[in-house]
Amino acid sequence: MQTKGEIHTLARGEVAAAWALEVAGYPAEEAASLETLEYRQREAGELFLGNFINGKLIGFICGTRSVVDHLTARSIEVHEPTGTTVCIHSLCVDPVQRRHGIALRLLRHLVETVPRAHPTVRRICLISHQHLLPLYTKAGFTVLGPSSVTYGPDPWYECAIDLS
Numbered sequence: 587m588q589t590k591g592e593i594h595t596l597a598r599g600e601v602a603a604a605w606a607l608e609v610a611g612y613p614a615e616e617a618a619s620l621e622t623l624e625y626r627q628r629e630a631g632e633l634f635l636g637n638f639i640n641g642k643l644i645g646f647i648c649g650t651r652s653v654v655d656h657l658t659a660r661s662i663e664v665h666e667p668t669g670t671t672v673c674i675h676s677l678c679v680d681p682v683q684r685r686h687g688i689a690l691r692l693l694r695h696l697v698e699t700v701p702r703a704h705p706t707v708r709r710i711c712l713i714s715h716q717h718l719l720p721l722y723t724k725a726g727f728t729v730l731g732p733s734s735v736t737y738g739p740d741p742w743y744e745c746a747i748d749l750s
């Protein structure tokens with residue numbers, strides 16, 4: 587069986603590889619810019635995790651902290667280091683590596699490590715299109731309902747895990 591590789595935070599020089607996956611994975615109107623990913627790695631690098639196989643990035647997840655308890659347009663732009671909510675903004679897997687559990691692995695890793703590393707965080711949230719909601723419920727998230735965020739043509743649903 588092929589190894590699923592290692593999960594660790596990205597170094598600054600690895601962000602361009604994440605951006606290449608972002609551009610390949612998301613529609614143009616939803617993809618984050620290279621500058622946005624560089625900002626997230628610089629300001630919230632502990633929340634920018636990659637899955638590497640033999641040193642090659644095959645998937646990543648990244649987020650920021652927010653002082654409000656749900657994902658907002660502001661949280662997409664700004665990392666608030668004292669925020670008690672982690673907002674996940676990108677989750678992306680190399681097209682040739684999909685449906686092997688890599689996204690689920692990255693989500694579970696983040697959900698397991700955040701409470702230990704960041705005890706003041708109370709909630710992890712994200713927004714998803716409807717067809718991917720099973721990915722997040724499998725990782726333990728609850729679907730809260732439609733999100734207030736509107737970008738791109740399709741509606742978003744808010745998902746969250748409350749940490750005790």
Ligand SMILES: CC(C)(COP(=O)(O)OP(=O)(O)OC[C@H]1O[C@@H](n2cnc3c(N)ncnc32)[C@H](O)[C@@H]1OP(=O)(O)O)[C@@H](O)C(=O)NCCC(=O)NCCS
Pocket residue numbers: 611612677678679680683684685686687688689690691713714715717718720721722724
């Ligand atoms: C969405 C994405 C991250 C999933 O990555 P992945 O590594 O293939 O996902 P996993 O193999 O961990 O999938 C776990 C479960 O999630 C669900 N799932 C994953 N991809 C799905 C898809 N395209 N459609 C419907 N359900 C999906 C399934 O229930 C799957 O379990 P199964 O394979 O046993 O049926 C990947 O397709 C991707 O990078 N897409 C482009 C970017 C994107 O849309 N990101 C999500 C933004 S909300």
